Amino acid sequence: GEDVEQSLFLSVREGDSSVINCTYTDSSSTYLYWYKQEPGAGLQLLTYIFSNMDMKQDQRLTVLLNKKDKHLSLRIADTQTGDSAIYFCAESIRNDYKLSFGAGTTVTVRA
Amino acid sequence: DTEVTQTPKHLVMGMTNKKSLKCEQHMGHRAMYWYKQKAKKPPELMFVYSYEKLSINESVPSRFSPECPNSSLLNLHLHALQPEDSALYLCASSQVGADPANTGELFFGEGSRLTVL
Numbered sequence: 001g002e003d004v005e006q007s008l009f010l011s012v013r014e015g016d017s018s019v020i021n022c023t024y025t026d027s028s029s030t031y032l033y034w035y036k037q038e039p040g041a042g043l044q045l046l047t048y049i050f051s052n053m054d055m056k057q058d059q060r061l062t063v064l065l066n067k068k069d070k071h072l073s074l075r076i077a078d079t080q081t082g083d084s085a086i087y088f089c090a091e092s093i094r095n096d097y098k099l100s101f102g103a104g105t106t107v108t109v110r111a
Numbered sequence: 112d113t114e115v116t117q118t119p120k121h122l123v124m125g126m127t128n129k130k131s132l133k134c135e136q137h138m139g140h141r142a143m144y145w146y147k148q149k150a151k152k153p154p155e156l157m158f159v160y161s162y163e164k165l166s167i168n169e170s171v172p173s174r175f176s177p178e179c180p181n182s183s184l185l186n187l188h189l190h191a192l193q194p195e196d197s198a199l200y201l202c203a204s205s206q207v208g209a210d211p212a213n214t215g216e217l218f219f220g221e222g223s224r225l226t227v228l
Contacts, residue, residue, distance in 0.1 A: 041221055086151070
């Protein structure tokens with residue numbers, strides 16, 4: 001994940017909003033993804049955004065993309081204990097099988 | 112069915128053993144992947160099969176041998192592994208091709224946790 005960077009840890013109070021940030025370097029990225037990994041489990045796609053979009057909202061999740069700054073963020077509204085997990089940002093280029101993952105942000109939700 | 116199924120969930124093996132990890136999907140995906148993941152780290156790509164042919168090998172040691180018997184199955188044969196190979200091995204699948212509906216999303220299995228003694 002040297003091309004995709006994320007902060008490693010985030011602690012948030014239950015009911016507050018969480019914001020996880022990610023920066024990427026490849027301007028030819030086609031899709032950008034947020035994956036969630038709970039302890040002992042595989043990766044689950046939370047949401048994705050196409051590179052020609054600025055924002056995507058899906059229930060409690062809001063993704064913002066700033067192509068100029070190559071910055072991606074994921075906002076989780078009303079964070080719950082079940083949101084505690086590692087969140088990976090990833091980028092891909094169309095027709096390339098390789099995803100570049102960030103290092104992952106460990107989100108801890110406290111009561 | 113949007114699942115990728117991996118077996119076994121846990122595997123403990125000695126350095127002289129031969130074992131296999133198995134992966135199955137029935138979503139009609141023609142690309143299948145093996146990733147290795149160490150604790151608290153992102154997944155690292157090992158192999159990609161596209162239309163049952165090996166298209167990417169990320170310089171993986173030969174003690175790992177992938178096999179794609181058909182479009183739904185992917186195996187990873189393990190032989191003479193080292194303790195540092197202990198990790199979570201994730202299988203994934205995806206659509207292939209330039210179809211605008213193809214978002215490139217990887218569907219991951221729950222993984223096989225391998226311990227090499």
